[in-house]
Amino acid sequence: MGNGAILRRLLLVPPTLFGVAVVVFVLLRVVPGDPVSMMISPGATPADIAALHARYGLDLPIAEQFLVWLKAAVSGDFGVSITRRQDVLGLILGRLPATLELVLVATLIAFSIGGGMAILGAYFRRRAPEWAVDGFVAASLAIPDFLWGLLFILVFGVLWPVLPISGRIDPRVGVDFHTGFYLIESVITGRWTVAGDLLRHLILPAMALALPLSAIVTRLLKASLGEAELQDYAQVARSRGFTSGRVLILEALPNALISTVTLAGVQITFLIGGTVLVERIFSYEGIGNMAVDAMINRDLPLIQGLVLTFAILFIVLNLLIDLLVAWLDPRLQHG
Amino acid sequence: MAETSPTAEGRRRLAIRIDARVVAGGTIVAILLLTAIAAPLLAPHNPLDQDLLSAQLPPSWSAGGDPAHLFGTDSLGRDTLSRLIYASRIAVIVALVAATLACVIGSLLGLAAGFFRGAVDQIVSRLIDVWMSFPPVLLSIVLAAAVGAGLGSVILAIVVVDWTRFARVIRAETLLQGQLDYVAAAKVVGLTPTAVLTKEVVPNVLPLLATLLSVEMGIAVLVEAILSFVGLSVSTDTPTWGGMIAEGRQLINQTPWLLALPIGCIIVTVLGFNLLGDGLRASLDPVQRR
């Protein structure tokens, strides 16, 4: 993908974000129900309630409210959360690294499992291992991420409690971090016990997110490998005496990966949406969990900020995947 | 050579070969429907009856179980089995209503876009693009939170998010079908665009629709479970599988069966709809496309 195409993609981002912001803003305000109802203490007078409304700018017409919000947002001020009385941007940035790490680990797991199974299934085509792989794929596809999460909680919470089922880290392990990226930081600084504890907390929610994606990856990659193995260049490689394993990994796989990443790439973005429930189920302190709270409590500024954050993540991830595909496929690099 | 009109050709290709998955999935769905309809007859207790003396009882076959409560009770003493049975009503209502609405709206838009093309297609396609750039789960939660709790908002949330699924596929299929010979033949014979649409294109798009609808019903059940898990569905008194899961999650150490059983119900239900959908796709696959 040439630089021109990338630039065009980037230029589309602000309008898309704007559209998202408008939709959510309007949606949340045309609806019956008082956003500040949470904050009204018993015995509040109508004057108090009116003051609350004024404080949060809710007494202005909608269009003006949006402009006010927009103006502030552009300069980095996303308002104050109604339920938590804290700066929205700060709240989000505080929890964002946790979600990013979760998504990262989940993606890595999904591609490792998915890739491994696909190669296994392709190598042992029409024999027992392939049937096993197909069965695993069918099961994984039938069960969505949040159900996997609940199943894990049942198994590891009740039947075989070897892994923690809530939280991000055991408070006794130590919480002095410089950044919000606990896992990355502890790995870089070599604090292995801390990293280990973080991983123990991360593994179940990450697996819940990863399993459906890995099934899709397996299916796509196995099919692509099958196609690649039939191509002429694979046959010619065999005519040179290269073993089928070698042909699979060194000739077919590089080709198959490209089409798989292209097709599976879209699915990765669904991981982001999946964090909402999975974090909730595992009480994992990321933005997904916070989003559920915000929505139940109608915390408008926070919802607004979070929705925008999710949209940005979505868009950035899509862009990264497109760049990855362009980098992998030499045919796309020349216009 | 016998003369065959384009319409007869199209319909002949709908010959159904019953796939095993249709039978399996269909059975599960049928059982679900029966359970929902006959809930008052099947449930041993009133699902709303609280009996604090019998709270948190384990299933009847475990130690401390009570034969009167086959699957135990929750923390308010309500019978689990009865709640599970009545919860199937919510699942069925949502599955039938939401999925059908999403299907109808999405298909109409998709048909229009694929058949009339031009400006109509542009508008619908842009709409779909914008819609799909949003994580679906998030969108449904936002919608349900915005509109407020209740079955209506759950159905609305599902319809508003999932119509794109149908529109996209039906649009692609309609575009494809529109290029086939029999449509051109029909146009030549002088049928008006809408007549071509209803007589030629729709019958060939129906098999695909049946599959999508079935799968969508499974998705609707899941979304309802998600929303009731989060507390955004019907009032907390009315039993829902998602609500039971939320409660079970809270008290996982005391009442793990409250978590396991509704999960099982959801998995079986979704599996049933998926099998039915997969089987329908295999059975109704128009062979002429091979």
Added chain:
Amino acid sequence: MNAPVLEIADLHVALASASVPVPLLRGVSLTIAPGEVRGLVGESGAGKSMIGRSIFGLLPGGARITRGRILFDGADLAALADAERRDLLGSRIALVPQDPMTSLNPVKRIGDQIGVILRVKLKMARDAARARALELLAEVAIREPARVIDLYPHELSGGMRQRILIAMAFACTPRLVIADEPTTALDVTVQRQVLRLIHDLQHRHGAAVLFVTHNFGLVAKLCQSVTVLYAGRVVEDGATANVLASPREPYTQALLAATPRFDRPADALVPLDRSVTDTLLSDARAYDAAHAEAYR
């Protein structure tokens, strides 16, 4: 007297189907002496590619060698250990494939594709392999080898890709090269270059060549001997000059008469007479009936 490089003896290949096996090759025999260029001529479906595939062990799913042997330098290929046979392939027996547009891996650079052959077959070190690859590219008349070596296949023309494939075939100084219709997918102008290249390299390396084609004209240019194939059986076999001048079999005569030659007007072309091929087909069926056990 030199032993033949390739000796195919009574080769029967059949497609094992549910009820009756489908014969693909019906007792084919041919030999190639060291350094000899033998043409293998036949229409599509005559079985030409089956012979090549049998040599490389690349028969399509379900097809098997049911009788007969393939001897390379006197050694029965089927009797060799797996590793030994794989060692031979790509080094002592090499393939020049038909379609240059699809026979190179699209996501690997030319240098890597040549290099892997040199490193695995000749155990060369990375640097030595790269240097040798440059030499090989020059040998097949690629201008600017240093630039081409780092390119991807889609950046090169069909003719260049075919020359690279030829270079890869000759990289390990093979004793036998199977050229499977190497010019079919190329423009006429490029065909000549490629043919000359094969001729030169074959001469220089002393390799024997089995030149598979459906075009008798190419055989006349390149091959010392020719085998004519129809319905999986050898119809005629001999020195090219002899076969061209006085073909014994009606099928060969008909084939020659149908071959376009620039020194004959186009309307002098005579399409194949059905009776000739019909006879051959019924002969083939009679053979199958009489030799049913050869296909099990």
